[in-house]
Amino acid sequence: MTELATVPVRLVSRATSAATPHSSSLTADSSVASRPTALPTLCSNCHLKDLCLPCGLEEPDLERLDELRFGRRRVKAGEALYHAGERFQFVYAVRAGTFKSSLNLIDGREQVSGFHMAGELMGLDGVANGHHASGCSALEDAEVCAIPYAHLNDLARSSNEMQLVMSRLMSREIVREHSLMMLLGSMNAEERLAGFLLNLSQRLKARGYSPLEFHLRMSRAEIGSYLGMKLETVSRTFSAFQHQGLLEVDKRHIRILDLDGLTRIFQPQSH
Amino acid sequence: MTELATVPVRLVSRATSAATPHSSSLTADSSVASRPTALPTLCSNCHLKDLCLPCGLEEPDLERLDELRFGRRRVKAGEALYHAGERFQFVYAVRAGTFKSSLNLIDGREQVSGFHMAGELMGLDGVANGHHASGCSALEDAEVCAIPYAHLNDLARSSNEMQLVMSRLMSREIVREHSLMMLLGSMNAEERLAGFLLNLSQRLKARGYSPLEFHLRMSRAEIGSYLGMKLETVSRTFSAFQHQGLLEVDKRHIRILDLDGLTRIFQPQSH
DNA sequence: CGTGGCCTTGAAGAATCTCAAATAATGTGG
DNA sequence: CCACATTATTTGAGATTCTTCAAGGCCACG
Secondary structure (H helix, E strand, C coil), X not given: CCCCCCCCCCCECCCCCCCCHHHHHHHCCCCCCCCCCCCCCCHHHCCCCCCCCCCCCCHHHHHHHHHCCCEEXXXXXXXXXXXXXXXXXXXXXXXXXXXXXXXXXXXXXXXXXXXXXXXXXXXXXXXXXXXXXXXXEECCCEEEEEEEHHHHHHHHHHCHHHHHHHHHHHHHHHHHHHHHHHHHHHCCHHHHHHHHHHHHHHHHHHCCCCCCEEECCCCXXXXXXXXXXXXXXXXXXXXXXXXXXXXXXXXXXXXXXXXXXXXXHHCCCCC | CCCCCCCCCCCECCCCCCCCHHHHHHHCCCCCCCXXXXXXXXXXXXXXXXXXXXXXXXXXXXXXXXXXXXXXXXXXXXXXXXXXXXXXXXXXXXXXXXXXXXEECCCCCEEEEEEECCCCEECHHHCCCCECCCEEEECCCEEEEEEEHXXXXXXXXXXXXXXXXXXXXXXXXXXHHHHHHHHHHHCCHHHHHHHHHHHHHHHHHHCCCCCCEEECCCCHHHHHHHHCCCHHHHHHHHHHHHHCCCEEEECCEEEECCHHHHHHHHCCCCC
């Protein structure tokens, strides 16, 4: 049914990928004591470190994380990072771009189970039985750190902090899905879309972007799949929000005009 | 909003709780070498060991699990095991009875996020931030092992196997929620109820009960909440299945007449 | 034996989906 | 650089599914 491990895994080396090849001279003195400006893939140097895997880790552990030297991988818009059913080897951290994970029904229907942005981890559903339960693909040109799960496990074994961080990350995933279930199970179209937008807004804000004006990386169909409604309903609900003066919508460009209003829709007070 | 840690935690000591207080004499010789018939709470002796936490663990680890001497706790039908928001201290394993976990919306709506039966673990959503994201209560008189999470963590730290088991359990929870999301996001009433019944059937079978004839422990309203539909719709769908010759329904007593038929409804072939 | 909780069923209404068409945006090949 | 094919989005109208409201039955329990 599902394609198994047929994806060419193109692991990019540690050199900065934006820079020219000879920029690797940057990393020449990487054996120096504290490796100040060493490899751009080092967690301790990463601009995402407070959002990503190393969040909360202190020096001893952080350094050991750095020693793992995660490979990086670029994924073009529309390409898969991994497929459902594929063997689970890596956990991926988004460096740039946006991803969606999705499950496939037998009849071809697709159910989007999440959108992922910078600093977020993907692939933890593979821990259960060694194979990815869902697939993951890029919504725009993107880049990830490929973190070998086995190495991560070794680290967790030897460090209490690291173990804690890993457990929390998995549990957070459970909680995240909880709230999506609640949304899917007991909310109407407006509540769902409001919840979706508020969630996006928060995450963008946490990454230093404007929480009130942003560009959607996913199509109406993908939003619909995620929220359990048809793309036409998504579109109509966007229009409704616009007419209510809550949003300005121009295709995928969104400007939130009334954050409180959206919040009220998402969390209907009283009864 | 939510009640915080106001629940009287009644941890039953290791004595069998059905017995009278002085039955604690049962545990008097618990310091004996191999403790053959010692405490009924020992994982290595438990009839649920292949379904529950110790599943897959070998001797060295199993013994260390035994040494933790989990407390047990009885919960009467309708009583809460823990509430949403309460401080997270224990992971619970179902010994007997059935539980539901649920989230509460601000406006009082309840969303059931899972049903749990013998051998299943509950409470792992609390790992994320130290507080339970959802509450859990008994659908019938029930009993659980209360496993102090801190102890479990200690164990995982020192044993690779144990760490693996813990990670898998959490990931399994993620995968479980994935499939519920798919169900909520892209299936109609009949597909949802069929999926629910097939899932129950499987789990009962794994526990040695008949997969074709069983008693539902949850109300129509609870099923509906779990599946994202109203109780009347649940009832009507049961009736529809009965008219289609798929089931025999008598209140909460269910007999599956056509398992393949149910499966076809759940997984619509082609399109 | 009356009461309350749970379940079933009907009928009307509302929300969402389906089908269809028009428009805009984008990329392709000539 | 343009014509054309393709895709994404919006909007309308009718069909469908599910919900809401209401009534009645069954059963357990005091």
